[in-house]
Amino acid sequence: MKHQRLKSLYLVVALLFLGRLSLTSSLHSDGAILLRAKNDQLDDPNGLLGDWVETSHNAPCNWTGITCDPQNDAVVSIDLASVGISGVFPAGFCRIPTLRNLTLSDNNLNGTLSSESISLCSRLHLLNLSFNFLHGELPAFTWEFVNLSVLDLARNNFSGEIPVSFGRFPGLQVLSLFGNSLSASIPEYLTNLTELTRFELAYNPFKPGPLPSTIGKLTKLENLWLPNSNLNGDIPDSIGNLIALKNLDLSTNSLSGKIPDTISGLKSVVQIELYDNQLTGELPDTFTNLTSLLRFDASQNNLTGKLPKSLAGLPLESLNLNDNSLEGEIPEILSSNPALTQLKLFNNSFSGTLPVNLGRNSNLEDFDVSGNEFEGPLPPNLCYRKKLQNLIIFKNRFSGTIPASYGDCDTLTYVRIFNNELSGKVPARFWSFPGLGFIELKNNRFEGTIPPSISGARDLTSLLVSGNNFSGEFPSEICGLQELVVIDISRNGFTGELPSCLTNLKKLQKLDLQENKFAGGIPSSVSSWTDLTELNLSNNNLAGKIPTELGDLPVLTYLDLSRNLLSGEIPAELTKLKLNKFNISDNKLEGKVPPGFNQEFLISSLMGNPNLCSSDLKPLPQCPKPKPASIYLIGILAALAILLLGSLIWYWVVKTRKLHPFGSKSKRSWNTTTFQRIGFNEEDVLASLMEDNLIGAGGSGRVYRVKLKSGQTVAVKRLWGGNCQLESEAVFLSEVETLGRIRHGNIVKLLFSCVGEDFRVLVYEYMENGSLGDVLHGEKGVLLDWPKRFAVAVGAAQGLAYLHHDCVPAIVHRDVKSNNILLDEEFRPRVADFGLAKTLHKEGDRDVMSRVAGSCGYIAPEYAYTLKVTEKSDVYSFGVVLLELVTGKRPNDESFGENKDMVKWVTEAALSSPEQGSGDSGSSYDVLGQLIDPRMNLSTRDYEEIEKVLNVALLCTSAFPINRPSMRRVVELLKEQYPLARPK
Numbered sequence: 001m002k003h004q005r006l007k008s009l010y011l012v013v014a015l016l017f018l019g020r021l022s023l024t025s026s027l028h029s030d031g032a033i034l035l036r037a038k039n040d041q042l043d044d045p046n047g048l049l050g051d052w053v054e055t056s057h058n059a060p061c062n063w064t065g066i067t068c069d070p071q072n073d074a075v076v077s078i079d080l081a082s083v084g085i086s087g088v089f090p091a092g093f094c095r096i097p098t099l100r101n102l103t104l105s106d107n108n109l110n111g112t113l114s115s116e117s118i119s120l121c122s123r124l125h126l127l128n129l130s131f132n133f134l135h136g137e138l139p140a141f142t143w144e145f146v147n148l149s150v151l152d153l154a155r156n157n158f159s160g161e162i163p164v165s166f167g168r169f170p171g172l173q174v175l176s177l178f179g180n181s182l183s184a185s186i187p188e189y190l191t192n193l194t195e196l197t198r199f200e201l202a203y204n205p206f207k208p209g210p211l212p213s214t215i216g217k218l219t220k221l222e223n224l225w226l227p228n229s230n231l232n233g234d235i236p237d238s239i240g241n242l243i244a245l246k247n248l249d250l251s252t253n254s255l256s257g258k259i260p261d262t263i264s265g266l267k268s269v270v271q272i273e274l275y276d277n278q279l280t281g282e283l284p285d286t287f288t289n290l291t292s293l294l295r296f297d298a299s300q301n302n303l304t305g306k307l308p309k310s311l312a313g314l315p316l317e318s319l320n321l322n323d324n325s326l327e328g329e330i331p332e333i334l335s336s337n338p339a340l341t342q343l344k345l346f347n348n349s350f351s352g353t354l355p356v357n358l359g360r361n362s363n364l365e366d367f368d369v370s371g372n373e374f375e376g377p378l379p380p381n382l383c384y385r386k387k388l389q390n391l392i393i394f395k396n397r398f399s400g401t402i403p404a405s406y407g408d409c410d411t412l413t414y415v416r417i418f419n420n421e422l423s424g425k426v427p428a429r430f431w432s433f434p435g436l437g438f439i440e441l442k443n444n445r446f447e448g449t450i451p452p453s454i455s456g457a458r459d460l461t462s463l464l465v466s467g468n469n470f471s472g473e474f475p476s477e478i479c480g481l482q483e484l485v486v487i488d489i490s491r492n493g494f495t496g497e498l499p500s501c502l503t504n505l506k507k508l509q510k511l512d513l514q515e516n517k518f519a520g521g522i523p524s525s526v527s528s529w530t531d532l533t534e535l536n537l538s539n540n541n542l543a544g545k546i547p548t549e550l551g552d553l554p555v556l557t558y559l560d561l562s563r564n565l566l567s568g569e570i571p572a573e574l575t576k577l578k579l580n581k582f583n584i585s586d587n588k589l590e591g592k593v594p595p596g597f598n599q600e601f602l603i604s605s606l607m608g609n610p611n612l613c614s615s616d617l618k619p620l621p622q623c624p625k626p627k628p629a630s631i632y633l634i635g636i637l638a639a640l641a642i643l644l645l646g647s648l649i650w651y652w653v654v655k656t657r658k659l660h661p662f663g664s665k666s667k668r669s670w671n672t673t674t675f676q677r678i679g680f681n682e683e684d685v686l687a688s689l690m691e692d693n694l695i696g697a698g699g700s701g702r703v704y705r706v707k708l709k710s711g712q713t714v715a716v717k718r719l720w721g722g723n724c725q726l727e728s729e730a731v732f733l734s735e736v737e738t739l740g741r742i743r744h745g746n747i748v749k750l751l752f753s754c755v756g757e758d759f760r761v762l763v764y765e766y767m768e769n770g771s772l773g774d775v776l777h778g779e780k781g782v783l784l785d786w787p788k789r790f791a792v793a794v795g796a797a798q799g800l801a802y803l804h805h806d807c808v809p810a811i812v813h814r815d816v817k818s819n820n821i822l823l824d825e826e827f828r829p830r831v832a833d834f835g836l837a838k839t840l841h842k843e844g845d846r847d848v849m850s851r852v853a854g855s856c857g858y859i860a861p862e863y864a865y866t867l868k869v870t871e872k873s874d875v876y877s878f879g880v881v882l883l884e885l886v887t888g889k890r891p892n893d894e895s896f897g898e899n900k901d902m903v904k905w906v907t908e909a910a911l912s913s914p915e916q917g918s919g920d921s922g923s924s925y926d927v928l929g930q931l932i933d934p935r936m937n938l939s940t941r942d943y944e945e946i947e948k949v950l951n952v953a954l955l956c957t958s959a960f961p962i963n964r965p966s967m968r969r970v971v972e973l974l975k976e977q978y979p980l981a982r983p984k
């Protein structure tokens with residue numbers, strides 16, 4: 001017994017010894033630490049750390065990302081930036097006693113950064129964890145971090161306050177925390193870090209507070225970067241002590257008061273950005289010393305007074321003071337500046353004439369003095385160095401002519417000089433610069449013609465010259481400018497005929513020629529004007545008929561042909577247009593007003609045509625009744641025709657014994673597949689695909705509601721044939737393949753499919769209440785109280801979770817939206833429309849892939865740059881549907897404002913809500929109140945549930961796919977009792 005024990009002890013000792021031997025001989029112990037930390041704490045999906053192998057030569061010193069001290073092969077630096085690793089912060093790396101630098105930026109690290117784990121790293125000189133997904137509070141750092149000189153935690157999701165220990169690093173030179181969710185205000189103790197050269201806290205939702213007045217202690221500071229940091233109050237005087245500062249950026253805050261005189265102390269400063277604050281008072285006159293200053297931007301404040309000569313005398317490259325209340329003249333000295341390339345003084349009250357030598361001494365590129373009270377002539381040398389690109393001087397009182405020298409300014413791309421008092425001829429070459437994209441000369445007193453040489457301005461998108469005295473013919477050379485989107489030459493004296501080639505301009509959206517003297521007819525071959533929304537030809541001398549083709553323009557909403565000499569009848573085709581503005585008054589039109597225009601509110605649009613008649617519209621004369629004899633004749637002829645047709649059809653039926661709606665072949669091969677037990681066949685279905693039964697038409701086909709002989713009602717989708725056949729084939733196959741093999745209570749049932757030579761038909765169970773989108777955004781929206789909506793949310797989530805997690809291979813729907821969630825008679829949801837669905841393992845289904853996956857407003861942001869669709873893209877779209885359920889708005893509702901969609905709108909509202917968990921539930925209801933669909937009557941319990949759904953929706957619509965929960969988790973979260981636990 002004893003013997004036995006002794007033996008096993010030997011064995012253990014021997015093993016230990018061997019193990020140690022092999023360690024020391026084949027692997028540096030730093031390597032063991034690295035491997036352990038990597039294996040325990042990191043994932044390396046890209047395999048870029050594949051060379052971290054114990055046996056490799058010189059391990060670990062030539063492993064990816066590792067730097068050793070050449071003297072003793074000790075690891076001194078780990079740099080794994082952008083290798084795509086994920087996992088938690090690998091504190092284990094810090095067990096290497098010689099490690100100085102640790103850089104893990106731009107990866108997918110997740111989780112929190114605890115004070116315990118960070119305490120292992122007290123020997124570090126540099127710690128860079130920026131651009132990851134770390135969250136939670138910032139850790140406290142102990143006193144031991146005496147050597148830390150760079151701490152970069154920017155662009156994570158850290159929240160809460162900046163701990164006191166951040167003010168204690170004795171040697172910290174770089175503190176970068178920008179782009180987190182830090183919420184307390186910027187603490188004064190950070191100004192104890194007197195070694196700092198970079199202080200970057202921008203883009204945090206800090207509590208509003210001032211820039212600490214002790215900021216002047218940071219005399220080594222080179223970069224002070226605090227835009228979007230909720231700063232308020234004055235800029236402290238001590239700012240002038242920052243003698244090493246090169247870049248001062250306090251833009252987009254709420255700073256007020258004057259710019260302090262002490263700003264002259266910034267002897268090294270290159271760039272000062274103060275735009276978008278509430279600064280007042282005059283600009284200090286102490287700029288003289290700032291001889292390194294290249295860029296000064298104090299635009300969008302409330303500054304008053306004059307432009308100080310000391311500022312104008314600096315060799316600035318760019319001076320932006322737009323959107324203030326500055327006044328007075330521009331000091332002549334500004335024009336002797338040798339560096340000035342950008343001058344933006346727009347929207348102020350500057351007056352007087354511009355310095356005559358402006359542009360002579362520097363490479364001026366960008367010149368914008370619009371919205372002031374300047375007068376007198378334009379400075380002749382503005383383009384002296386031939387660099388000027390943007391000439392923006394609208395809304396002033398400039399007079400005289402455009403200087404001839406401007407005709408040589410080939411670099412011009414953007415010209416806006418409207419609303420001035422300029423006159424005379426425009427230099428001929430001014431129209432033809434090769435890069436010119438935009439020219440707006442409206443409301444001046446220019447005269448002369450537009451020369452044929454305008455054909456040189458090949459990139460021109462907008463030609464806006466209305467309200468001048470231009471005359472002559474409108475040159476047909478204009479038709480070669482294929483980029484043109486807007487032409488407005490209204491209120492001039494143009495004569496001659498309209499160039500008929502104008503219809504070649506395929507991108508044209510607006511054509512305004514009103515109040516000229518154009519004669520001749522309206523061009524008729526307008527079918528290429530597919531983007532035209534506005535056509536105004538009023539107040540000319542146009543004659544002839546109104547082309548019927550105008551009725552085919554797909555997006556025309558504004559049509560004004562009034563006050564011309566147009567004759568003939570009003571083409572009935574025009575009634576097809578969806579017009580907001582329609583005017584054909586004061587012409588010579590005649591005949592009957594087409595039925596679609598017999599509307600009270602259109603009377604004024606029709607008046608002034610003495611020969612128009614209508615039986616319904618009051619002031620218009622009645623149309624003469626056709627003679628009775630001819631009525632009889634027509635009647636008899638019609639009866640005969642019907643008889644003839646009827647007997648033909650009868651003959652046909654008898655002959656073929658089959659009547660079906662698809663083509664003429666008598667024998668067809670139909671290929672049908674039945675997926676469920678059904679009591680009907682293809683002929684029952686096909687016979688009833690008639691207009692009367694049509695309930696919808698979409699991108700892939702028409703949908704009919706068909707009541708079968710058996711009494712059963714089904715929905716029948718007929719896919720488009722014709723041109724898009726290939727695509728419709730792919731959609732069909734995808735739908736059949738996907739739906740044919742799945743069964744779930746929240747997924748629409750495919751009963752039957754049928755393929756003929758030139759048609760494809762799918763038969764589904766019929767959903768009484770149509771699509772969620774129609775119900776929610778239509779009048780029936782009131783029927784959907786919150787409990788119903790919540791049930792829809794859960795049901796649809798279950799359907800999608802089934803696709804993602806229970807189908808093998810998993811199925812991505814790729815077009816989740818409210819219109820693809822159908823509701824049965826009890827408003828229970830079924831996910832439908834699998835035309836774009838895709839199983840995950842089968843790549844490269846090209847026909848289907850060639851279509852953009854998804855619908856506008858629902859597409860996950862990563863799709864824009866990866867074009868890859870994963871389950872997480874469905875999760876995003878589903879999040880949008882959740883937001884739709886809560887807000888009752890469409891994902892692209894106009895009320896969200898420009899460039900905003902529902903996700904941005906809700907996210908911004910949610911961010912502006914008082915801090916969550918502050919206990920004051922009343923005010924968080926206020927924010928909720930603005931978001932919630934007002935058509936619902938809600939109980940307190942409903943509010944809680946809505947808050948929960950909103951939280952889930954925001955998780956689902958996270959910008960990064962990795963942060964979105966899986967659909968299965970979404971179902972759990974929705975079903976969880978309130979309050980919501982944090983998702984894992």
Ligand SMILES: *[C@@H]1O[C@H](CO)[C@@H](O)[C@H](O)[C@H]1NC(C)=O
Pocket residue numbers: 051056057058062063064
């Ligand atoms: C490491 O050393 C081995 C052997 O000298 C060499 O083959 C390998 O390319 C090196 N790896 C790197 C990343 O330098």
Ligand SMILES: *[C@@H]1O[C@H](CO)[C@@H](O)[C@H](O)[C@H]1NC(C)=O
Pocket residue numbers: 067076077100101125126150
């Ligand atoms: C460590 O970081 C410091 C500070 O950025 C840098 O000067 C030094 O070169 C780095 N050392 C190594 C080995 O990468």
